[in-house]
Amino acid sequence: MKKILCIILGALMLCSCAAMFSGCGDGVGSAGEVNVYNWGEYISAGEYDLMDVIAEFEKETKIKVNYTTYETNEDLYNMLKNSNVSYDVVVPSDYMISKLINEGMLLELDFNNIPNVQYIDERFKKLPCDPDGKYSVCYNWGVTALVYDKTKVKNTPTGWNALWDESLKGDILMFNNSRDAMAIAMQLCGIDPSNFTKEDVDTAAAKLAEQKPLLKKYVMDQVFTEMETGQSAIAPYYAGDIAMMMEENEDLDYCLPEEGSNLFYDAFCIPTCSKNKANAEAFINFMHKPEVAAANCSYLRYGTPNTKAVDYLDDEIKNSELTFPSDDYIKKCYVFANVSDDVYSYMQEKFIKIQAE
Amino acid sequence: MKSRKLSIPYIVWMLVFTMIPLVMIMITAFTDSSGGFSLEPFKAAFGYTNIFLKSLWIALASTGICLLLGYPLAYIITRLRPSTQRTVIMLMMIPMWMNFLLRIYAWVLLLQHNGPLDLALSLLGIHGSYSNNTAAVIVGMVYEYLPFMLLPIYTVMGKIDPGLIEAAQDLGSNGFQVFRRVIFPLSIPGIISGITMVFVPSASTFVVAQYLGGTDDIMIGDVIDKIFLTNNHIGAAISLILMIFIFVFLVLMNLFGDEEAIA
Numbered sequence: 075m076k077k078i079l080c081i082i083l084g085a086l087m088l089c090s091c092a093a094m095f096s097g098c099g100d101g102v103g104s105a106g107e108v109n110v111y112n113w114g115e116y117i118s119a120g121e122y123d124l125m126d127v128i129a130e131f132e133k134e135t136k137i138k139v140n141y142t143t144y145e146t147n148e149d150l151y152n153m154l155k156n157s158n159v160s161y162d163v164v165v166p167s168d169y170m171i172s173k174l175i176n177e178g179m180l181l182e183l184d185f186n187n188i189p190n191v192q193y194i195d196e197r198f199k200k201l202p203c204d205p206d207g208k209y210s211v212c213y214n215w216g217v218t219a220l221v222y223d224k225t226k227v228k229n230t231p232t233g234w235n236a237l238w239d240e241s242l243k244g245d246i247l248m249f250n251n252s253r254d255a256m257a258i259a260m261q262l263c264g265i266d267p268s269n270f271t272k273e274d275v276d277t278a279a280a281k282l283a284e285q286k287p288l289l290k291k292y293v294m295d296q297v298f299t300e301m302e303t304g305q306s307a308i309a310p311y312y313a314g315d316i317a318m319m320m321e322e323n324e325d326l327d328y329c330l331p332e333e334g335s336n337l338f339y340d341a342f343c344i345p346t347c348s349k350n351k352a353n354a355e356a357f358i359n360f361m362h363k364p365e366v367a368a369a370n371c372s373y374l375r376y377g378t379p380n381t382k383a384v385d386y387l388d389d390e391i392k393n394s395e396l397t398f399p400s401d402d403y404i405k406k407c408y409v410f411a412n413v414s415d416d417v418y419s420y421m422q423e424k425f426i427k428i429q430a431e
Numbered sequence: 432m433k434s435r436k437l438s439i440p441y442i443v444w445m446l447v448f449t450m451i452p453l454v455m456i457m458i459t460a461f462t463d464s465s466g467g468f469s470l471e472p473f474k475a476a477f478g479y480t481n482i483f484l485k486s487l488w489i490a491l492a493s494t495g496i497c498l499l500l501g502y503p504l505a506y507i508i509t510r511l512r513p514s515t516q517r518t519v520i521m522l523m524m525i526p527m528w529m530n531f532l533l534r535i536y537a538w539v540l541l542l543q544h545n546g547p548l549d550l551a552l553s554l555l556g557i558h559g560s561y562s563n564n565t566a567a568v569i570v571g572m573v574y575e576y577l578p579f580m581l582l583p584i585y586t587v588m589g590k591i592d593p594g595l596i597e598a599a600q601d602l603g604s605n606g607f608q609v610f611r612r613v614i615f616p617l618s619i620p621g622i623i624s625g626i627t628m629v630f631v632p633s634a635s636t637f638v639v640a641q642y643l644g645g646t647d648d649i650m651i652g653d654v655i656d657k658i659f660l661t662n663n664h665i666g667a668a669i670s671l672i673l674m675i676f677i678f679v680f681l682v683l684m685n686l687f688g689d690e691e692a693i694a
Binding site (some may be wrong): 250289290292299304305419422424427428431 | 464
């Protein structure tokens with residue numbers, strides 16, 4: 075009896091192997107491969123009836139995509155710097171792009187292979203982190219904002235100081251990430267978060283220490299459950315994600331802080347370790363096909379720099395202030411600078427020590 | 432000669448995946464960003480002494496509770512019929528088939544405001560939120576590591592010769608005396624390996640405190656995780672100090688029991 079079972083199982087395994095190989099028979103991989111290293115949950119993968127972008131790319135170009143993800147810019151940096159992996163497309167944020175450019179870790183792009191850059195809004199073409207626009211193609215942009223529960227917050231928030239509101243004691247969430255948390259504190263202390271020193275970090279840290287007794291928790295991804303299920307009253311987060319939370323819980327509302335907030339860009343770059351540069355450019359080009367960019371934008375709710383893609387979006391998304399904040403608001407925003415390693419490391423330590431005390 | 436040949440792959444494995452990384456951590460811990468020798472990373476690492484103490488305290492508390500829960504349970508299980516024993520052990524293991532993060536996340540939902548525990552207690556008129564504090568972190572850790580305490584104790588207890596117990600009874604010991612004079616001393620090796628298997632991973636764990644704790648609850652594992660984003664040297668120094676702490680703990684445990692019990 076056991077023998078028969080073994081034979082059947084063995085046969086099944088063989089069949090499934092065969093199925094795998096025949097699955098490749100439609101030619102995916104015949105045009106080589108491309109290693110994409112992106113943020114987690116940062117591409118439309120076929121949920122909510124939206125396009126499965128990677129499958130679509132493989133079908134169209136026959137290039138096989140090896141897709142892996144990271145959680146922070148620093149993880150990406152450490153991976154590129156310290157290991158022997160080869161990635162073809164990476165998606166760092168603004169300050170990390172300047173750091174990678176300064177350290178000579180990015181390749182210049184050949185824009186002849188990326189004709190779809192024609193759709194990209196001029197103001198996203200030469201970003202401050204890549205002033206000549208030679209190394210990067212903007213993927214998404216967005217701002218940080220406040221999300222709050224209307225049933226719990228009595229004084230409608232207007233700015234970041236709502237996160238220091240004594241009446242919400244024990245119901246406030248805060249970024250568990252030194253850059254975003256410190257930047258908010260700096261804004262309230264009148265320091266420019268795009269250019270700061272160690273003394274400024276001390277001032278901001280004192281402001282955060284003042285906030286700590288009022289807080290419920292320092293969170294990142296947990297903010298989704300906390301806010302969607304009405305566990306907490308108010309939290310700062312990325313505006314695109316706030317739009318997602320608001321769809322899950324109608325008690326939620328948002329506030330773009332009057333002081334302005336952090337404007338961030340994530341852009342496609344090709345690191346020097348790339349072995350498939352042409353395929354990488356094909357991938358970047360595909361990501362900026364208007365319908366593809368629109369699918370990603372509908373899924374992520376972060377602003378797309380692709381002007382043509384906007385035509386494919388639902389009105390609700392197109393007109394959302396969270397996905398596309400107004401030009402007037404953007405004028406008030408700042409972009410993170412690439413501060414020196416020394417200052418950044420100091421800031422990170424200070425932030426941990428706030429939690430430790 | 433033959434047995435030595437067989438051990439070569441293991442020696443190579445240990446060299447590549449244990450010794451070399453250890454040396455690399457040491458080198459990183461004793462240098463600064465310019466690459467020269469420096470004790471700065473250790474100076475900075477001692478800035479986190481209070482987190483070290485807190486982590487060790489949480490780990491000790493979790494280990495203690497695991498022992499208090501696991502020991503009687505193991506004893507009770509060994510008294511059952513062999514087939515029932517297997518079923519109970521199986522039931523204890525099933526949660527471990529699930530991902531560690533999912534199980535911690537389940538506890539977040541169980542303990543949260545308006546969660547099942549809150550709803551049940553509110554029937555008695557008690558209202559509140561039970562997560563986001565150190566107690567919740569310890570509950571999560573106990574849940575996580577209880578099987579690691581139970582299994583070694585159960586295994587050792589199951590091997591106690593029933594003849595010894597009968598002999599003690601024949602010689603006039605009552606139930607308590609049998610336990611104190613025969614079962615307990617013979618189960619010490621199990622207790623020691625249980626404590627080791629719970630304490631070591633819980634002292635260095637991370638994420639649990641982030642999910643279940645409040646603003647104060649950060650463990651040394653979380654600090655290492657965060658520091659490595661910006662400064663490998665301090666991260667390596669903290670890891671090294673943690674390893675020394677654990678090593679000292681293992682040596683202390685070694686003094687109490689026979690060496691074979693140490694995992």
